[in-house]
Amino acid sequence: MTITPGPLLQSVNSPEDLKKIPREKLHEFCEQLRQYIIDVVSVHGGHFAASLGVVELTTALHYVYNAPYDQLVWDVGHQAYGHKIITGRRDQFVTNRKYNGLSGFPKRSESEYDAFGVGHSSTSISAALGMAIAAKYKGEEDRKVVAIIGDGSMTAGMAFEAMNHAGVANTNLLIILNDNGIGIDPNVGALKEYLTDITTSRTYNKLKDDIWNALGKLPVGNKFTRSMMHKLAESVKGLVNSSSNLFEALKIRYFGPIDGHNITKLIDTLNDLKDIPGPKLLHVITTKGKGYALAEKDQTKWHAPGTFDKVTGEIYKKKFDTPQPPKYQDVFGKTIIELAKQNDKIFAVTPAMPSGSSLKYMMEEMPDRAFDVGICEQHAATLSAGLATQGLRVFCHMYSTFMQRAYDQVVHDIAIQKLPVVLCIDRAGLVGDDGPTHHGCYDIAYFRCIPNMIISAPMNESELRNLMYTAQLESTQMPFVIRYPRGEGVMPQWQTPMQEVPIGKGRKLKDGRDIAILSLGHPGNFAAAAIRDVKQDGIDPAHYDMRFAKPLDEELLHEALSKYEKIITVEDGTVVGGFGSAVLEFMAAHGYKNDIRILGIPDRIVEHGTPKELHHECGYDAAGIADAIRQMMDVKVSLMS
Ligand SMILES: Cc1ncc(C[n+]2csc(CCOP(=O)(O)OP(=O)(O)O)c2C)c(N)n1
Numbered sequence: 120m121t122i123t124p125g126p127l128l129q130s131v132n133s134p135e136d137l138k139k140i141p142r143e144k145l146h147e148f149c150e151q152l153r154q155y156i157i158d159v160v161s162v163h164g165g166h167f168a169a170s171l172g173v174v175e176l177t178t179a180l181h182y183v184y185n186a187p188y189d190q191l192v193w194d195v196g197h198q199a200y201g202h203k204i205i206t207g208r209r210d211q212f213v214t215n216r217k218y219n220g221l222s223g224f225p226k227r228s229e230s231e232y233d234a235f236g237v238g239h240s241s242t243s244i245s246a247a248l249g250m251a252i253a254a255k256y257k258g259e260e261d262r263k264v265v266a267i268i269g270d271g272s273m274t275a276g277m278a279f280e281a282m283n284h285a286g287v288a289n290t291n292l293l294i295i296l297n298d299n300g301i302g303i304d305p306n307v308g309a310l311k312e313y314l315t316d317i318t319t320s321r322t323y324n325k326l327k328d329d330i331w332n333a334l335g336k337l338p339v340g341n342k343f344t345r346s347m348m349h350k351l352a353e354s355v356k357g358l359v360n361s362s363s364n365l366f367e368a369l370k371i372r373y374f375g376p377i378d379g380h381n382i383t384k385l386i387d388t389l390n391d392l393k394d395i396p397g398p399k400l401l402h403v404i405t406t407k408g409k410g411y412a413l414a415e416k417d418q419t420k421w422h423a424p425g426t427f428d429k430v431t432g433e434i435y436k437k438k439f440d441t442p443q444p445p446k447y448q449d450v451f452g453k454t455i456i457e458l459a460k461q462n463d464k465i466f467a468v469t470p471a472m473p474s475g476s477s478l479k480y481m482m483e484e485m486p487d488r489a490f491d492v493g494i495c496e497q498h499a500a501t502l503s504a505g506l507a508t509q510g511l512r513v514f515c516h517m518y519s520t521f522m523q524r525a526y527d528q529v530v531h532d533i534a535i536q537k538l539p540v541v542l543c544i545d546r547a548g549l550v551g552d553d554g555p556t557h558h559g560c561y562d563i564a565y566f567r568c569i570p571n572m573i574i575s576a577p578m579n580e581s582e583l584r585n586l587m588y589t590a591q592l593e594s595t596q597m598p599f600v601i602r603y604p605r606g607e608g609v610m611p612q613w614q615t616p617m618q619e620v621p622i623g624k625g626r627k628l629k630d631g632r633d634i635a636i637l638s639l640g641h642p643g644n645f646a647a648a649a650i651r652d653v654k655q656d657g658i659d660p661a662h663y664d665m666r667f668a669k670p671l672d673e674e675l676l677h678e679a680l681s682k683y684e685k686i687i688t689v690e691d692g693t694v695v696g697g698f699g700s701a702v703l704e705f706m707a708a709h710g711y712k713n714d715i716r717i718l719g720i721p722d723r724i725v726e727h728g729t730p731k732e733l734h735h736e737c738g739y740d741a742a743g744i745a746d747a748i749r750q751m752m753d754v755k756v757s758l759m760s
């Protein structure tokens with residue numbers, strides 16, 4: 120299906136082309152840019168509402184600034200589709216997030232216009248400040264650096280750490296706060312309320328507008344502009360101290376709020392701000408999903424809706440005649456309610472992912488015991504530790520990739536104190552379209568080296584429920600990791616009765632003759648398929664679902680290693696320091712010399728694609744495991760596709 124951009128958009132292959140469009144036609148350009156995003160995302164999927172909300176802001180930024188010399192640093196980057204389209208990637212945009220196609224986020228290796236690689240939130244101010252300090256040091260005083268950060272991303276500690284520095288770093292950094300009043304789910308916390316107050320405070324805004332208008336009357340470059348500005352700003356500071364502007368308190372000049380859909384106002388404001396020295400923040404109010412009514416109405420649903428019919432708004436879902444397996448996140452989200460009903464000590468925490476974790480169900484049903492704390496992974500981990508000191512059984516949910524932010528908190532606040540926090544590590548393994556910033560590659564390796572940790576991975580839904588049940592028992596007094604992947608499991612009938620799993624005990628799924636497969640977590644299902652496949656070559660592998668990467672089931676390992684000369688380990692995690700490495704360490708410690716192959720995520724950055732494509736590329740899907748079995752058994756032909 121060919122998607123044709125509107126004529127103005129067709130004429131733009133770079134920001135230089137955009138600058139040739141007369142100002143009065145920019146409104147039309149924005150319409151066409153917005154329509155193109157709708158056309159492409161509806162067919163090819165991806166993040167949706169965030170990019171629609173910044174069409175005018177993106178256009179204004181590229182109209183006013185001189186990228187790539189000037190550096191535009193997008194926070195998270197899920198809203199940067201317009202930026203990609205304007206900066207020479209319009210025609211490639213149909214490959215967005217596809218295998219070998221464009222990345223869904225800004226990426227330095229993809230374009231010189233992508234000033235900084237992103238995917239995780241709240242990095243933009245630090246990165247941009249670094250660039251601004253470097254520009255100053257190199258004498259590139261004319262180089263402008265802009266960080267564009269959302270209101271949700273602004274809640275993270277990192278953003279505040281960066282502003283704390285920016286306020287005294289004496290650079291010309293501009294921070295644009297794109298305030299659409301929501302993250303993926305509704306924003307939470309005091310900052311949200313503060314931004315609402317500041318946006319709606321009449322006195323404050325009147326004061327700001329007066330200054331703004333006064334400034335507008337000063338000719339650009341007027342030698343009095345700077346001192347005049349300073350005097351005005353100082354006088355406002357005194358007057359607004361009663362409402363104590365947070366950013367001003369951090370010595371960052373606050374401008375706005377302004378309407379982020381008014382292209383003319385945006386361009387004028389950005390042009391004015393270019394001449395104002397020092398660290399500045401422009402507060403821009405936008406609507407997430409702007410221009411697509413359904414997305415404006417249900418912004419969470421339209422954050423990343425998948426493919427859809429752009430006319431009716433029907434989001435395409437595969438239709439099946441028989442019941443299908445649930446998503447792992449839903450098994451977590453529903454099981455925790457079941458457990459919390461039985462155990463009144465259970466609490467749950469998510470850092471800004473109520474929908475992605477499916478904790479939203481418990482938050483609705485038990486609002487006192489399940490919270491969203493904002494994009495604050497570190498706080499989520501230590502908060503959970505604090506709750507645990509008081510005897511509560513906390514399930515702290517975190518995507519594997521975002522858990523990287525809270526590593527010290529796991530070591531210092533949870534593990535050293537041996538607090539029995541349950542870390543539910545979702546999206547563990549290769550996640551697919553979001554790519555390297557979001558793959559959950561490292562958690563087995565980074566948890567395994569911490570003393571006092573239990574690390575488990577269920578092979579299916581029923582196992583996930585059993586592990587959750589086990590983790591909350593009073594007898595389990597250790598930090599307990601349960602890692603599970605993005606997407607669906609394998610059991611349509613998943614609401615099995617829960618039972619305790621002995622800690623550090625795996626399961627022998629199948630005896631064999633020639634070789635043993637030791638799997639951890641969901642790739643056990645790939646292994647089972649591979650075992651069925653190699654049967655046609657007369658190969659009969661044994662299969663052990665090891666369940667725990669720590670502690671290892673030593674009994675099962677002794678059995679497998681002494682019975683089978685050839686061993687394959689399989690995991691959806693890095694091969695460096697992961698489960699396979701644990702088996703190697705065990706072998707070394709006990710003098711085993713088996714022929715062993717470790718399958719998992721290789722020691723390189725794995726790009727984006729569907730999980731199926733990526734598992735195949737990394738050689739641990741069913742076909743990859745079957746190939747490895749045949750190679751080890753010296754059977755050359757691969758019969759699986
Ligand atoms: C460290 C980290 N935690 C969580 C996420 C998941 N995430 C991606 S976008 C987003 C919401 C961001 O909200 P905001 O900055 O307001 O941007 P908007 O989508 O509203 O444009 C979240 C929580 C992330 N990318 N990085």
Ligand SMILES: CC(=O)[C@@H](O)[C@H](O)COP(=O)(O)O
Nearest residue numbers: 195197238423475546553605
């Ligand atoms: C940009 C971002 O970080 C999130 O939107 C992420 O893409 C969500 O991933 P899931 O689709 O796995 O919830």
Ligand SMILES: [Mg+2]
Nearest residue numbers: 269270271301
């Ligand atoms: Mg937002």
